Each structure stands twice: as structure tokens, then as C-alpha cells.
Amino acid sequence: ILTRLRHPNVSRIIDGGLQDGWFYIAMELIEGDRIDDHCRARNLTPREKLILFSRVLAGVEYFHREGIAHRDLKPSNILVTASGHVKILDFGIAKFLEHSAGMTGSRPTSTPNSALTLRYASPEQLNGRLSGRSSDIYSLGVILYELLAGRHPYQLELQTGVPNMMLA
Numbered sequence: 001i002l003t004r005l006r007h008p009n010v011s012r013i014i015d016g017g018l019q020d021g022w023f024y025i026a027m028e029l030i031e032g033d034r035i036d037d038h039c040r041a042r043n044l045t046p047r048e049k050l051i052l053f054s055r056v057l058a059g060v061e062y063f064h065r066e067g068i069a070h071r072d073l074k075p076s077n078i079l080v081t082a083s084g085h086v087k088i089l090d091f092g093i094a095k096f097l098e099h100s101a102g103m104t105g106s107r108p109t110s111t112p113n114s115a116l117t118l119r120y121a122s123p124e125q126l127n128g129r130l131s132g133r134s135s136d137i138y139s140l141g142v143i144l145y146e147l148l149a150g151r152h153p154y155q156l157e158l159q160t161g162v163p164n165m166m167l168a
Helices: 035-041 046-065 133-149
Strands: 013-019 022-027 032-034 078-081 086-088 154-159 162-167
Touching: 032 035, 035 046, 035 078, 035 133, 046 086, 046 133
Parallel strands: none
Antiparallel strands: 013 022, 032 078, 078 086, 154 162
């Protein structure tokens, strides 16, 4: 599924499969900085950050249109090259969606909690409910908030192994 993705803001998946009992994904080499580090190092203005982020949105819109949810969007999975090109990568827990565009889903696409990045996981992911386009959109909102405000929108605390979101 992922090898058919072709978009300037999405890293190209070259191959994937099972080898000697291990699943693997081989993708193009992207040399760049995390989007948050890139913005900080260049002291980008809010307008420049929004322009850069619009390229992220273009990539996400593309793979959503192709019926794929990333499910692990975070700054370390969005790189900016030295020439300023944005590349979304790490489709390790991506899921092919079997429902219509604009819908959150008709059946669960569960993500193991060990595969989640709590800071960017949507409430539905944390609660083991439907996970798809809406989860990616939630993660994008958290990332954009961080880029513009310089901090995460929530303070996360773990209590008895269950994430407890509190307003920062």
C-alpha cells in the first residue's frame, strides 16, 4: 500500500515485507531536521511556520485521500531538508482505511499503546477507540500548537499506567 505513495511532502517507501521473521520498511533517505528544531534554529516567524506547516498539511491530505492514516504524526516524523522541503516519514503503524473520506471509521483500527507517542496521540487512540484520519488531524493540531506557542498544549502525567491529560 505504502509503496504507491508519490507526493513531494511524503517520504517514498521503496520496499517492505517480512525477512527472517522480521517486518521491515525501506524508505528513501531524508537528510534534514525535525520540523520543531528547524523552526527554532532559524527563528521562523509565525507566518513562516504556517507556510512550512501548510506543506505538512498537503502531504497528510494526500495520503488521507489515498485512504491511509499515519497514526503517529509527531515532530520527529516530519523532517525539513536544508533546501526547505518538508518530508513526512515513518509509516510504521500506518493503516489502510476501509471507510469513506471525512468519516472517522466504521471499525476499530487499534494501535498498540507501546507504538503510540503519548504527547501526540489523540484521545480516541488513548482510549482504544477508532483511530484514523481524525487521529492524524488531532496530532497535527498538537504539533502546530507547539510550533506557534513554543510548548505542548497539555501537561501529561502517568498515573497507574493510564495517561491523564491536564491543561498546562
